Amino acid sequence: MAAVHDHDIAHAHDHHPTGLMRWLTSTNHKDIGTMYLWFSFIMFLTGGVMALTIRAELFQPGIQIVNPEFFNQLTTLHGLVMIFGAIMPAFVGFANWQVPMMIGAPDMAFARMNNWSFWLLPPAALLLLGSFFAPGGAPAGGWTIYPPLSVQMGMGMDMTIFAIHIMGASSIMGSINIITTILNMRAPGMTLMKMPLFVWTWLITAYLLVLVMPVLAGAVTMLLTDRNFGTNFFNAAGGGDPVMFQHIFWFFGHPEVYIMILPAFGIVSEIIPTFARKPLFGYSSMVYATASIAILSCIVWAHHMFTAGMPVTGQLFFMYATMLIAVPTGVKVFNWTATMWRGSMTFETPMLFAIGFIFLFTLGGFSGVVCAIVPIDIQVQDTYYVIAHFHYVLVSGALFAIFGGAYYWLPKWTGHMYDETLGKWHFWLSMFFFNLTFFVQHFLGLAGMPRRIPDYALQFADFNMISSIGAFGFGLSQLLFLYVVLKCIRGGAKASAEVWEGGKTLEWTLPSPAPYHSFETPPVIR
Amino acid sequence: MKEDNKQQPRGKFLQIAKAVFWAFFGVRKQSDLDSDASSLTPAQVIIGGLIGAALFVMTLVLVVKIVT
Numbered sequence: 001m002a003a004v005h006d007h008d009i010a011h012a013h014d015h016h017p018t019g020l021m022r023w024l025t026s027t028n029h030k031d032i033g034t035m036y037l038w039f040s041f042i043m044f045l046t047g048g049v050m051a052l053t054i055r056a057e058l059f060q061p062g063i064q065i066v067n068p069e070f071f072n073q074l075t076t077l078h079g080l081v082m083i084f085g086a087i088m089p090a091f092v093g094f095a096n097w098q099v100p101m102m103i104g105a106p107d108m109a110f111a112r113m114n115n116w117s118f119w120l121l122p123p124a125a126l127l128l129l130g131s132f133f134a135p136g137g138a139p140a141g142g143w144t145i146y147p148p149l150s151v152q153m154g155m156g157m158d159m160t161i162f163a164i165h166i167m168g169a170s171s172i173m174g175s176i177n178i179i180t181t182i183l184n185m186r187a188p189g190m191t192l193m194k195m196p197l198f199v200w201t202w203l204i205t206a207y208l209l210v211l212v213m214p215v216l217a218g219a220v221t222m223l224l225t226d227r228n229f230g231t232n233f234f235n236a237a238g239g240g241d242p243v244m245f246q247h248i249f250w251f252f253g254h255p256e257v258y259i260m261i262l263p264a265f266g267i268v269s270e271i272i273p274t275f276a277r278k279p280l281f282g283y284s285s286m287v288y289a290t291a292s293i294a295i296l297s298c299i300v301w302a303h304h305m306f307t308a309g310m311p312v313t314g315q316l317f318f319m320y321a322t323m324l325i326a327v328p329t330g331v332k333v334f335n336w337t338a339t340m341w342r343g344s345m346t347f348e349t350p351m352l353f354a355i356g357f358i359f360l361f362t363l364g365g366f367s368g369v370v371c372a373i374v375p376i377d378i379q380v381q382d383t384y385y386v387i388a389h390f391h392y393v394l395v396s397g398a399l400f401a402i403f404g405g406a407y408y409w410l411p412k413w414t415g416h417m418y419d420e421t422l423g424k425w426h427f428w429l430s431m432f433f434f435n436l437t438f439f440v441q442h443f444l445g446l447a448g449m450p451r452r453i454p455d456y457a458l459q460f461a462d463f464n465m466i467s468s469i470g471a472f473g474f475g476l477s478q479l480l481f482l483y484v485v486l487k488c489i490r491g492g493a494k495a496s497a498e499v500w501e502g503g504k505t506l507e508w509t510l511p512s513p514a515p516y517h518s519f520e521t522p523p524v525i526r
Numbered sequence: 527m528k529e530d531n532k533q534q535p536r537g538k539f540l541q542i543a544k545a546v547f548w549a550f551f552g553v554r555k556q557s558d559l560d561s562d563a564s565s566l567t568p569a570q571v572i573i574g575g576l577i578g579a580a581l582f583v584m585t586l587v588l589v590v591k592i593v594t
Contacts, residue, residue: 193563284559289552295579316590321583328552 027111036093043085055471071454072140079143101507104187109180124166131156147234175206189525201266250301264401275351276343289328322372349423353404364392385445411495415513429477436470
């Protein structure tokens, strides 16, 4: 793919408000992308502090630091904040910055709606975090907000429900914007099958979001009316069914897992070819595999509920369907590996995070297949094995891809190279402490330690201590990332337009930093 | 080239079925992809995908029925 452009940075039409109004009223995809990314980083640190409080409490057996009620609120809010506040907005931030630049468009299709999608998030975050201060505290029944607990809690639960509504509306608007931008604003000559893989994965993710976010909104609305208006959707005493909530929730929840990983696949699929200096192996297979994963993700939801009460027919169906997802996912892992095969590889920080992603995400994928097997799942459900599994896919999967993407595109965004030495330190510290934190949790789970408990039996003490040390190391390592980013924004070696010699997508044809309006004249795609 | 698009309905159906099958597996040969891209419309592939998903679910249900 090659492009011709005649952009003159000095000629850019940068008529926009400055100061606070620039950010409040912005309709620019780069400004909004930046706000999404900072928002997600702040929420990442917030959810991280909750995680560290949890790990501090679990450092030793016994109750030392927080009382059990507050502990439960922390586990619940840690999950909600990380999923809805950190991971999802980070990927939308990447989409805002990168999708228009990668398809040769000047901006997103609905620029004002883009502003609204972002500015819905801070109030939602305030509602979510404000629930700690409501009578009865924040929700404490786990991030899945299962009834009957969620029907019985204080008004913190109502605040969370409204926060979920608002964040859902934001996600739907963001998705509509991304779909419209990708389908209508591609540069002449860029057919669907010439789009960069990051754009493809986001297109499919956006469709998934539009499909399942209303389902979550419906579930929490029914919860709201059960709580406040006397309905009995989930109240067995009134003829309702609490397990129905679990079905509806996970019909959203499982595709949500893929919403959080498909854009990560996209980022990794951009990084690996650049640093292997080879085109992506099996591009069309990657597109097909992404679509296939998205479809399969909608028919496996009840594997989260094997122990909730289900006929054996249902258990087998969901077990088989879940195990089959490993096929297209395996295709992706093989394709990334084949892309690196005999490539002229260099190992800058983005590549390190991408390789770390492949290694650890595959591990998380395998423990997922283990959990998919019904008789094993009945043993490990609600244990630390499951905690270890989903942190391998969401931290070393989604989060590592976010870090890789941030280092990959930072020079394009800021116009400066980041500090490579510190970036590598960030990677290796994250890699070491991540595994120290979560690998031992597999053993804890297999030995039977339940999740969501503030105290535990003595035989779990050693692994918990190791895990807590790892967690503090991991948390502190992320401050290094903050330092590297701030240093990069403030200055550093000037980045060239191309930045990486192997980068072939359109954003590398723009100057660094990218001009305020990306492509005022569409590039020509050969 | 326009002549190529006037395939027999049966040939077309088979091509959609093949495209959907390989999509579910996650692998597609470049030459086959090129012929898909030139002769199939997105609507055809999406409808084919939905039918494929329904067939996939029914096959799984059948397998489950047989083993239980």
